[in-house]
Amino acid sequence: MNRQQLLTAVVSVALLAAGLLVFSSLRPPEQSSIGAIAPGLAETPLQSTGLIRQVPDVPIGLFKYGGSTAFARLRSLHFTEEIARRHPDFLLLYTEPEPNRQPGTGSGMAMLIEGKLAIAQTSRPVRADEREAAKRRGFELGQIAVARDGVAFYVHPGLPLKQLSLKQLKAIYTGQVRNWQQLGGPALAITPFSMDTRDSGTAEFVQKAVLGGAPFAPSVRQARDTTTSIRLVSATAGAIGYASSATVLQQKTVRALALTPDANGPYLSPFTGNDQARIDREAIKSGRYPLAHQLYIVFREDGTDAQKAAIAYAKMLLTDEGQRFVEQAGLVSLH
Known part of the structure; x- marks a missing residue:
């Protein structure tokens, strides 16, 4: 050759x-x-x-x-x-x-x-x-x-919730909250997805930045990678997952959530426009987005x-x- x-x-x-x-x-x-x-x-x-x-x-x-x-x-x-x-x-x-x-x-x-x-x-x-x-x-x-980069959390598109605080995300991923009704949503079981912290740096970051170092609950389902996570969340009513915002960009099968480190807001998304159309570069570059x-x-x-x-x-x-x-x-x- x-x-x-x-x-x-x-x-x-x-x-x-x-x-x-x-x-x-x-x-x-x-x-x-x-x-x-x-x-x-x-x-x-x-x-x-x-x-x-x-x-x-x-x-x-x-x-x-x-x-x-x-x-x-x-x-x-x-x-x-x-x-x-x-x-x-x-x-x-x-x-x-x-x-x-x-x-x-x-x-x-x-x-x-x-x-x-x-x-x-x-x-x-x-x-x-x-x-x-x-x-x-x-x-x-x-x-x-x-x-x-910014880590984006996303849900099944049929879920009528648009925002969560980091405290609420921690409660979901540590198993303290198991139904969306506990967070003001419908009476629907929460199905959280995550990647394995042994392989995924994004999962390690989430464990540190969102869970404060606490382990993921046994109820959290594992996805092979972020692409698989998006597919699983899009196919599971009540599901939630996370990935690099670059991976979620322009995805129409899941809906990204606005996040806040404080329950009093403001809530910020890593995207601008509808359907995760564009990255909010200023929010990520400045660090205003809480998971940058x-x-x-x-x-x-x-x-x-x-x-x-x-x-x-x-x-x-x-x-x-x-x-x-x-x-x-x-x-x-x-x-």
């Missing part, structure tokens, strides 16, 4: 895989500076340029990446193709987790530490136990913030081409051109 054939195959596989997937001692995400590598993980701030083709020090080779489903729409756009056009010897291959794991931040981090990925896309910062696992293997981990957070590129600091590849990939995302792809994917630019 010649290089052009290899390039075509890799891009095709990456796009096909994307279509199938539709804290530690670090500073909190809201305090991280744009493009900064988190303290304790690397020493210097990341510098980026305006165009993807201008990114320097791009290694030659095939590099595997994977992780958070919050990046799924970004994978399914033309970002990987654009990288291939501008850096034809820099090939990226999206890689699914092993059969016993589900796609997400947790599985992506495990694969990164085990050397099965060069680049992990994550929806939370690196955890202390992951840093320790990396140290036992002889290297540190680096992370670079590349975008912002950052997304990261994580890599092994081992001095290999894999580290160079991850840093180059993050630099490409942080170019003005790359951040436009971020916005087109339903995420929020850091610029």
Whole structure:
């Protein structure tokens, strides 16, 4: 197989895989500076340029990446193709987790530490136990913030509720509230869905930000990934679930809820317009939306081409051109 054939195959596989997937001692995400590598993980701030083709020090080779489903729409756009056009010897291959794991931040981090990925896309910062696992293997981990996102909670479209407080969400997901009538809705059992916190960074974030670290109730049903969660909620009367707002964007089979950290409001949605038509970028970027957070590129600091590849990939995302792809994917630019 010649290089052009290899390039075509890799891009095709990456796009096909994307279509199938539709804290530690670090500073909190809201305090991280744009493009900064988190303290304790690397020493210097990341510098980026305006165009993807201008990114320097791009290694030659095939590099595997994977992780958070919050990046799924970004994978399914033309970002990987654009990288291939501008850096034809820099090939990226999206890689699914092993059969016993589900796609997400947790599985992506495990694969990164085990050397099965060069680049992990994550929806939370690196955890202390992951840093320790990396140290036992002889290297540190680096992370670079590349975008912002908001976690959207959504319900079956037939449910006549439009908003909830974080306290009410906690009551649902810890099993204290089991019927919508308890929250001013119809006499209908609540069926909550969640992803597995072992694999999903979004589930970890919800457990921390909404549940205050409390475990999900046994009554909470598990979905393989966010795409599956949307399908299950849309098919189950009284159901509720959550996902990256980029995943829920323009979904017509579920209805997103406005949220407030305080029962006195104001209630804010991560979307503007009807049917989740557009991301409310200002609400997420400013942090006014209560479940806004950052997304990261994580890599092994081992001095290999894999580290160079991850840093180059993050630099490409942080170019003005790359951040436009971020916005087109339903995420929020850091610029």
